[in-house]
Amino acid sequence: MSTRLPVELAKAYRLLNHGPTVLVSSAHGGARNVMAAAWSMPLDFSPPKVAVVIDRNTLTRQLVEGSGEFALNIPSREMAKATLAVGSVSGREHDKFREFGLAAFAGDTIAAPLLEGCLGWLECRVIPEPPIQERYDLFLGEVVAAWADARAFGNGRWSFEAGSPRSIHYVAGGNFFETGEAFEADKPC
């Protein structure tokens, strides 16, 4: 069983610091959607901010611009097939939640659904920067709530012990890397 625990906002950047692929979920005007995004990163520590690329042709873009909100969900390896699936079809033609059997739960602060089975969740409010949204499909968001699966993240960092679920990093063509071995670099002299 997974247990979701809140992540202190000043530590929310840690959920994304190692560069996992994320799922972007959104809702607006009775519609909801989820897409995959390999291109996201932290942008600031406190208040925590993130950056994510959301293509102008996606339904997600429409819902994010309409609602001013999105969530970044961090899938586990067990969700790699679903990650590929939601990144392969458009929410305009498919109810991805129903077709791919994805369950969602309500966030604390925003209306975008959060995906069951993920390892971390960042609820974000768009920081409006229309020129870069238009020119680069680049969206900035302030993280207003964050959560993590206690099996994989605790005391402000990922644990990824042997046997715990791990995050994933998209390559191309259906290929991923799993987040690998943890190690500590020697401190500089």
Add this chain to the structure above:
Amino acid sequence: MSTRLPVELAKAYRLLNHGPTVLVSSAHGGARNVMAAAWSMPLDFSPPKVAVVIDRNTLTRQLVEGSGEFALNIPSREMAKATLAVGSVSGREHDKFREFGLAAFAGDTIAAPLLEGCLGWLECRVIPEPPIQERYDLFLGEVVAAWADARAFGNGRWSFEAGSPRSIHYVAGGNFFETGEAFEADKPC
């Protein structure tokens, strides 16, 4: 021995797609520097673009703004200690290349030095967006040349076979994850 090969520009995003920690190198007016950055990502395929956060208090920021150029170098696990070291002190007080024994070679297109021992290199020209540079320390760049170590990257993708050097993902406090096992997700039904 490592062999550096050019990476086709349309595939340059693949060097960053899995979210590795990078080293940002720069040069201007007779000075050069290198810093670590966990916060970078691809921004577009072709022409390839990237985004990276460069704090306003760094020497790197001054050199990047002065030259309009930077390189993203992708370190291997063997360079984790150096990555931590160059992220721990300022180039204003330290010649990091000399103090940490870092060798560099010349890029093809820009003046920023490229670091020996890395697995991939992206030579970038700043795409000026002063408002987001000022507000968020966020820099956008167009990738004008890219290179990879043939031991780790070929045919437009990372190989990371057993025994080959691997990229790294920063956590916090001197801790990293190595890029882990490659796997293919089942295609959606």
